[in-house]
Amino acid sequence: MKLVVVAGTPGSGKTSVLMHVVRAMKKSGVKPALVKVDCMWTEDDLRFKRLEVPVGVGLSKDMCPDHYAIYNVDEMMAWASGQGAEVLLSETAGLCLRCAPYPDQCLAICVIDVTTGPNTPLKVGPLLTTADVAVITKGDLVSQAEREVFRERILEANPRCRIVEANGLSGKGSAEVADLIKSWPETTGEMVLRHNPPLAICTLCTGELRVSKEHHRGVLRHMDGFMEYTGE
Amino acid sequence: MSFISLKVLGGLGKDGRPDDVVEIELGPGEIVGIVGPTGSGKSTLIGDIEQLAQGDTPSSRRVLLNGKVPDQELRTDPRKKLIAQLSQNMHFLADMPVDEFLRMHAKSRGKDPDLAEKVVEIANTLTGEPIDPSHPLTILSGGQSRALMTADIAVISDSPVVLIDEIENAGIKKQEALKLLAGEGKIVVVVTHDPILALMASRRIVMRNGAMAKVINTTDSERKIFSDLERVDGWLSSLRETIRHGDVVSARDIAGDLVGNASGEVTAA
Numbered sequence: 001m002k003l004v005v006v007a008g009t010p011g012s013g014k015t016s017v018l019m020h021v022v023r024a025m026k027k028s029g030v031k032p033a034l035v036k037v038d039c040m041w042t043e044d045d046l047r048f049k050r051l052e053v054p055v056g057v058g059l060s061k062d063m064c065p066d067h068y069a070i071y072n073v074d075e076m077m078a079w080a081s082g083q084g085a086e087v088l089l090s091e092t093a094g095l096c097l098r099c100a101p102y103p104d105q106c107l108a109i110c111v112i113d114v115t116t117g118p119n120t121p122l123k124v125g126p127l128l129t130t131a132d133v134a135v136i137t138k139g140d141l142v143s144q145a146e147r148e149v150f151r152e153r154i155l156e157a158n159p160r161c162r163i164v165e166a167n168g169l170s171g172k173g174s175a176e177v178a179d180l181i182k183s184w185p186e187t188t189g190e191m192v193l194r195h196n197p198p199l200a201i202c203t204l205c206t207g208e209l210r211v212s213k214e215h216h217r218g219v220l221r222h223m224d225g226f227m228e229y230t231g232e
Numbered sequence: 233m234s235f236i237s238l239k240v241l242g243g244l245g246k247d248g249r250p251d252d253v254v255e256i257e258l259g260p261g262e263i264v265g266i267v268g269p270t271g272s273g274k275s276t277l278i279g280d281i282e283q284l285a286q287g288d289t290p291s292s293r294r295v296l297l298n299g300k301v302p303d304q305e306l307r308t309d310p311r312k313k314l315i316a317q318l319s320q321n322m323h324f325l326a327d328m329p330v331d332e333f334l335r336m337h338a339k340s341r342g343k344d345p346d347l348a349e350k351v352v353e354i355a356n357t358l359t360g361e362p363i364d365p366s367h368p369l370t371i372l373s374g375g376q377s378r379a380l381m382t383a384d385i386a387v388i389s390d391s392p393v394v395l396i397d398e399i400e401n402a403g404i405k406k407q408e409a410l411k412l413l414a415g416e417g418k419i420v421v422v423v424t425h426d427p428i429l430a431l432m433a434s435r436r437i438v439m440r441n442g443a444m445a446k447v448i449n450t451t452d453s454e455r456k457i458f459s460d461l462e463r464v465d466g467w468l469s470s471l472r473e474t475i476r477h478g479d480v481v482s483a484r485d486i487a488g489d490l491v492g493n494a495s496g497e498v499t500a501a
Binding site for chain 2: 119141151152
């Protein structure tokens with residue numbers, strides 16, 4: 001079983017790109033299964049089902065969606081294999097950009113939207129810096145020069161990544177991504193994450209609603225950058 | 233790499249019917265037009281050429297360089313790219329000063345960042361209100377953006393193939409812009425319905441329903457019409473400038489400019 005993890009900023013076009021990639025994969029005779037992880041609600045599974053491939057949904061609810069996707073990866077892969085799939089495509093919700101839900105053996109794809117401006121690649125963090133492939137979307141909305149500047153910024157953040165210019169509407173770039181998936185190796189044995197998740201857990205994580213500082217315990221970081229542990 | 237020719241091999245139109253033009257080869261120094269109604273697939277064809285499509289775009293067209301399938305790097309790495317594109321989308325979204333943006337673009341193309349100064353200098357010959365290099369890109373007017381991108385392509389993205397999507401919407405001096413972009417020995421592909429730009433081309437590809445329907449070679453009589461059109465256009469431009477500068481157009485301007493220059497039946501009222 002191959003594992004492909006597709007992450008990216010909200011609204012960057014992950015689902016649209018993935019729809020075209022699935023079509024390209026099917027065309028070349030590869031059997032994919034899809035899992036869409038979201039936080040509260042999603043309807044994307046209905047879009048994916050139109051492609052006539054096995055589709056699963058995971059709602060992370062109170063758990064961080066990236067942590068949820070990582071925690072459940074074995075179960076997802078077992079499900080995909082039960083569906084007769086050769087590749088599991090896992091689309092994450094990815095919100096805080098602090099972790100990167102990429103196990104070492106997966107093909108890690110970060111979808112990033114060129115209209116968010118050339119500083120975005122520097123803000124996205126491990127989601128981009130530890131990805132194998134950066135897929136640039138919405139390039140048709142800007143000039144060639146702006147696309148090239150954006151590309152340069154991505155390479156500043158992650159010099160090793162392969163860049164694919166894609167279009168979620170026309171399907172541009174999907175054949176290239178499908179080829180990359182085809183040549184990616186299968187997963188074997190135990191996987192580890194490429195990047196450590198955030199160090200801290202604090203009282204806010206466990207449901208504290210009061211805002212004032214005195215109510216909080218845990219590993220906490222101050223505005224001046226000072227980090228401390230407060231608690232028992 | 234020595235660059236000789238670009239060949240487009242036909243693919244499919246919107247309804248899945250094949251292009252009537254099975255292949256078309258473009259050589260250095262040639263200006264080729266693309267014409268057709270809105271939605272007929274002009275921008276798609278330009279897009280296929282820009283990304284050197286290999287049957288992997290919705291049209292399934294293929295583009296060969298010197299008769300061969302181009303290397304992947306030529307398709308994607310801006311340092312090796314042979315194609316510059318002036319698209320319809322000219323509004324900048326990047327929140328950066330003009331100068332910083334141009335320097336970074338030069339870097340992405342493997343060029344000297346100091347070329348940024350020259351880009352602004354040339355852009356300011358094409359547009360009315362001068363561009364200040366310290367201003368943010370996002371406040372540039374449509375005409376200023378077009379002028380800046382035109383100069384950027386002439387200086388930084390200086391490539392053997394130049395693709396232009398509808399320069400007449402520009403609010404800049406279009407013939408000067410085209411001359412600047414065409415340079416020496418480049419292949420220029422221009423989407424246009426402007427009679428002057430279309431007749432400057434040696435051939436034009438006619439698009440219909442997403443497909444390349446036919447190729448028209450510019451005829452001798454079209455070439456004659458072109459020289460008349462150029463004069464009329466020069467006259468219209470000078471009137472436009474008069475109005476732009478807040479001056480009053482006088483009957484004498486019209487008579488003086490038109491009677492002496494234009495041939496045939498075009499005369500002042």
